[in-house]
Amino acid sequence: MKVSARNIFKGRVDALKNGAVNSEVRIALPGGDALVAIITLASVQSLELAVGKEVIALVKAPWVMLMTEHADIRLSARNCLTGTVKAIELGAVNAEVTLSLAGGTQIAAVVTREAVAELGLKPGVTATAVIKASNIILGVPA
Amino acid sequence: MKVSARNIFKGRVDALKNGAVNSEVRIALPGGDALVAIITLASVQSLELAVGKEVIALVKAPWVMLMTEHADIRLSARNCLTGTVKAIELGAVNAEVTLSLAGGTQIAAVVTREAVAELGLKPGVTATAVIKASNIILGVPA
Amino acid sequence: MKVSARNIFKGRVDALKNGAVNSEVRIALPGGDALVAIITLASVQSLELAVGKEVIALVKAPWVMLMTEHADIRLSARNCLTGTVKAIELGAVNAEVTLSLAGGTQIAAVVTREAVAELGLKPGVTATAVIKASNIILGVPA
Numbered sequence: 001m002k003v004s005a006r007n008i009f010k011g012r013v014d015a016l017k018n019g020a021v022n023s024e025v026r027i028a029l030p031g032g033d034a035l036v037a038i039i040t041l042a043s044v045q046s047l048e049l050a051v052g053k054e055v056i057a058l059v060k061a062p063w064v065m066l067m068t069e070h071a072d073i074r075l076s077a078r079n080c081l082t083g084t085v086k087a088i089e090l091g092a093v094n095a096e097v098t099l100s101l102a103g104g105t106q107i108a109a110v111v112t113r114e115a116v117a118e119l120g121l122k123p124g125v126t127a128t129a130v131i132k133a134s135n136i137i138l139g140v141p142a
Numbered sequence: 143m144k145v146s147a148r149n150i151f152k153g154r155v156d157a158l159k160n161g162a163v164n165s166e167v168r169i170a171l172p173g174g175d176a177l178v179a180i181i182t183l184a185s186v187q188s189l190e191l192a193v194g195k196e197v198i199a200l201v202k203a204p205w206v207m208l209m210t211e212h213a214d215i216r217l218s219a220r221n222c223l224t225g226t227v228k229a230i231e232l233g234a235v236n237a238e239v240t241l242s243l244a245g246g247t248q249i250a251a252v253v254t255r256e257a258v259a260e261l262g263l264k265p266g267v268t269a270t271a272v273i274k275a276s277n278i279i280l281g282v283p284a
Numbered sequence: 285m286k287v288s289a290r291n292i293f294k295g296r297v298d299a300l301k302n303g304a305v306n307s308e309v310r311i312a313l314p315g316g317d318a319l320v321a322i323i324t325l326a327s328v329q330s331l332e333l334a335v336g337k338e339v340i341a342l343v344k345a346p347w348v349m350l351m352t353e354h355a356d357i358r359l360s361a362r363n364c365l366t367g368t369v370k371a372i373e374l375g376a377v378n379a380e381v382t383l384s385l386a387g388g389t390q391i392a393a394v395v396t397r398e399a400v401a402e403l404g405l406k407p408g409v410t411a412t413a414v415i416k417a418s419n420i421i422l423g424v425p426a
Binding site for chain 2: 021038067069070071093114115116
C-alpha cells in the first residue's frame with residue numbers, strides 16, 4: 001500500500017470498547033505512545049479487530065492541529081500528543097510541521113505560516129498535536 | 143494556550159443534549175451568533191460541561207466550506223452561518239476567506255482560488271460558512 | 285447554490301439505515317458508482333430523506349485521501365473508490381488530483397506534491413480515493 005496521508009502509524013490494538021454503533025479503539029505505538037480512534041462497529045467487525053491485532057492508523061496532515069502553552073486548557077479531542085518540533089517546511093501560505101513524541105513517533109501537521117509564527121514554532125520547541133479520534137482511519141492487512 | 147486553528151470562538155454553553163455515546167452542545171457566542179458541536183459524552187463529562195459554562199470552540203479553517211446563493215438547498219451540516227466577506231488573502235492555489243457574522247463573530251475558511259472565483263467572493267458579498275458539528279473541538283479552562 | 289467544495293456529487297438515496305443517533309445513507313451515483321454517508325438521524329428527518337430521493341453529496345477536496353497498490357490492506361473508511369487519474373494540478377506544496385471512476389464520477393483530492401511523487405500518480409494511473417462516511421455533507425432542494 002502507498003497512501004497520500006503523511007501520517008501512517010503502525011501499532012497494535014490494546015483496548016477496544018464497542019458501543020451500539022461506534023467503537024473506541026486504543027492503539028499502542030512502539031515506544032509507548034498511543035492513539036485513540038473512533039470507527040463504526042461495522043468496521044471493527046469487517047476488519048476483525050481484536051486486542052493484540054496489528055493495525056495501521058492513517059491521518060492526513062491537515063487534520064492535525066497544533067498547540068503550545070496549553071497548561072490552562074482541556075480539550076474534547078481524545079488525542080493530545082506532546083512532543084518536540086523536529087522540522088518545519090514553509091510553503092507560500094501553509095507550513096508542514098513535524099513533531100517527535102517521547103516514544104519516537106513522528107507526527108506531521110499542516111498549519112498556516114501565520115500559526116507557525118504565532119505559536120513560535122521552531123525545531124526544539126515543545127508543542128502538542130491534537131487529533132480528533134473520529135479523524136483516524138484504521139487499516140489491517142488484507 | 144496558543145493554537146494553530148484559525149477559528150477560536152469564545153462562548154457559553156446554552157443547551158446540552160446527551161445521547162448514549164455522543165452529546166450535542168449548543169454554544170452561544172457574543173452578539174447572538176451560535177454554534178452546535180457534537181462531542182462524545184465522555185468528553186462532556188471529563189470537561190464538566192453544563193449549561194452556562196464558558197467554553198472555547200476550535201475549528202481549523204480548511205474544515206469550513208463556503209456557499210453562496212443557497213436559497214435552493216438545505217444541508218445536513220448543523221452549522222450554516224451567513225455573513226459578509228470581510229477579507230480574502232490569495233495564495234498560489236488556496237485562499238483564506240474571512241466572514242463577519244451578524245453578531246460580529248469572524249470565521250476563517252480555506253478554500254481554493256477557483257472556488258473564490260466561482261462563488262464571486264469579494265469583500266461585502268454575502269456568503270455562508272458551513273461547519274459540520276463533529277468538526278468542532280471544545281475546550282475549557284484547566 | 286454555489287459551493288466551495290470541489291466535489292459535488294448528484295445522486296439518489298438507495299438505502300437508508302437509521303440508528304438511535306446516526307443514520308447511514310447510501311447514494312447511487314449515475315453510472316453505477318456509489319457513496320456511503322453518515323449523518324445524524326435529526327438531519328435525515330429535517331431533510332426528509334427517503335429511498336429514491338435526489339440528494340447532493342458535498343466533500344471538500346482536502347478530506348479525500350489517495351491510495352495505490354492497496355491489494356494488501358483493508359480500511360475502516362466506508363468509501364474506497366477506485367478509478368484512473370485524469371488530471372494533476374501542481375501547487376507549491378500541494379497538488380489537486382482528479383480521478384475518474386468506472387461509472388464516470390470524478391473526484392478531486394488535495395494531497396501533498398510529495399505524495400504525488402511517492403504514489404507515482406500521473407494521468408492514466410489507477411488510484412483509490414478514500415473518503416470517511418462522516419466527512420460527507422448531504423443536501424436536498426429547499
